[in-house]
Amino acid sequence: MRVEIWSDIACPWCYIGKARFEKGLAEFAHRDEVEVVHRSFELDPSRAKGDTALVIDMLAEKYGRSREEAAAMEANVAANAQSEGLGYRTEGRDHGNTFDIHRLLHLAKARGRQDELLTLAYRANFAEERSVFDDEVLVALAEEAGLDADEARAVLADPEAYADDVRTDEREAAELGANAVPFFVLDRRYGIAGGQPSEVFVQALEQAWKDRPATALTTVGGDAAACDADGACELP
């Protein structure tokens, strides 16, 4: 079974939702047969690279609130994060454009290190004093995730590297009707929107497992040469 998770590093409910999903997955009997894939989604695609703002200031401006009210919003999210055992800094966090982080996550996917980098990037953005909008921080995170630092640097330096992969993910999100994240898709049949409680994920995994498509395949093509499990190769 395949679970695709559309999310953005800048999205607190994605950070929290990932932990809740993983808690649900850990309780699912067939967890070893579940493949998890990260998909890209940007919360603020029109913001220019390098144009960062403090999250509190961004929230105050976006919602037309005072800095105190924005800080209270962040404290509320932090309490949700902490109840999942996640660190969450309520002050000093940066907000910015995440396109390059998604490009790097696609490099990590190609190298089998996507979950490692995603986990480290979330932690850096929400729990640590490290800005994920700084290329050198991204290179360091990539290296900690097991990637080659020079390769990560080359991807960041080339704006088109893995850019199509990010755009394809975003187009697919739109096609699937996802206009907010986190968005979880099970076998392209079930959709789960938002940072649901872990029980919802367990139920959804069980449901999708129970009614997964029959394994009967439609056969295409006539007879062709093959080798069978007794090592016999049919010769033309």
Next chain:
Amino acid sequence: MRVEIWSDIACPWCYIGKARFEKGLAEFAHRDEVEVVHRSFELDPSRAKGDTALVIDMLAEKYGRSREEAAAMEANVAANAQSEGLGYRTEGRDHGNTFDIHRLLHLAKARGRQDELLTLAYRANFAEERSVFDDEVLVALAEEAGLDADEARAVLADPEAYADDVRTDEREAAELGANAVPFFVLDRRYGIAGGQPSEVFVQALEQAWKDRPATALTTVGGDAAACDADGACELP
């Protein structure tokens, strides 16, 4: 769209079928949206590791033929390989247990280098003077595929490393009704058995693309906090 290919390194029709599939894929308009996954299948699982035999001798014994007749069988396969532009040695090739090669291909999958290693392993086994039943050859192939040599060596030294992944692939082949390889599965809906001509793959890809499942998802779970594409995070 996802194409899974069950095959064995020891299977000449898998080697030839892979080239024919790739030729078909190259002609398919949506080739950039196709993900290809290698799955494990062993032709001779009961043979002990280290127990190798010359392919010609193995064929003569299995089919109760003379060495000359076995050599003619190999020459026939070689002609098919050559017509796809593939090298094929008709003498001196080894036959043996491929479990460890499949374990290494799963390491390569985890590191995003599976197709690289598969291509090199096929070439070594069918076209070059390199025995894929020799651990040091496998480590060298892994390194050429971009893997870490020490990591490859550690996987080969630990008989349980990635062993479950090989067994899961083989169980799934049985569940899907595949008792010979190569076996191609498109989106778990279409099955293509054997080293078919490339046109069959083009047709199957087009058919599977045309009637791929609707993207409408069944929604699971109630309202939950999320962040939308305007950067607004719904706060509890």
